[in-house]
Amino acid sequence: MDKRKILKYFINGVLVVCCLPFVIVFLIGLRHFDLDTGTCPDAGPQFYESAVRERYVRGGKTIDDIEFLPGTRYAAPLYWYVPFKKGSDKYFALVDCRGGIELGRPTD
Structure with a gap:
């Protein structure tokens, strides 16, 4: 294997490891996001x-x-x-x- 392929795989691995936590947090937040919560400033x-x-x-x-x-x-x-x-x-x-x-x- 040449150095370019090794470097390419290394960079791709680093990008996946760095981006995966953000993607997971985004997906969890999206799952719990609810557009129907509404507002209630007039609630007594x-x-x-x-x-x-x-x-x-x-x-x-x-x-x-x-x-x-x-x-x-x-x-x-x-x-x-x-x-x-x-x-x-x-x-x-x-x-x-x-x-x-x-x-x-x-x-x-």
């Missing part, structure tokens, strides 16, 4: 508060000690940022326009 407190309560009910937890805090805002075209307390602990919820929810704890 009943919408996102019920999403938070339902999340705790599904998890078998009580909802009596949930207190929603000021600072709820429509954070992006896709979700609401909802601060709340459960007991003495502070949390926030990211509620999308379909009622999907992610919970987190503030870092402050």
Whole structure:
């Protein structure tokens, strides 16, 4: 085998190894992309508060000690940022326009 063919195969191999992760991430993102998510800037407190309560009910937890805090805002075209307390602990919820929810704890 001459040096040109070896160099060609080497370069092709490097390109495949470098590009393959990007292609995989793109395909995974494309699979999870949903054009029908919509926007919901007019959704009221009943919408996102019920999403938070339902999340705790599904998890078998009580909802009596949930207190929603000021600072709820429509954070992006896709979700609401909802601060709340459960007991003495502070949390926030990211509620999308379909009622999907992610919970987190503030870092402050």
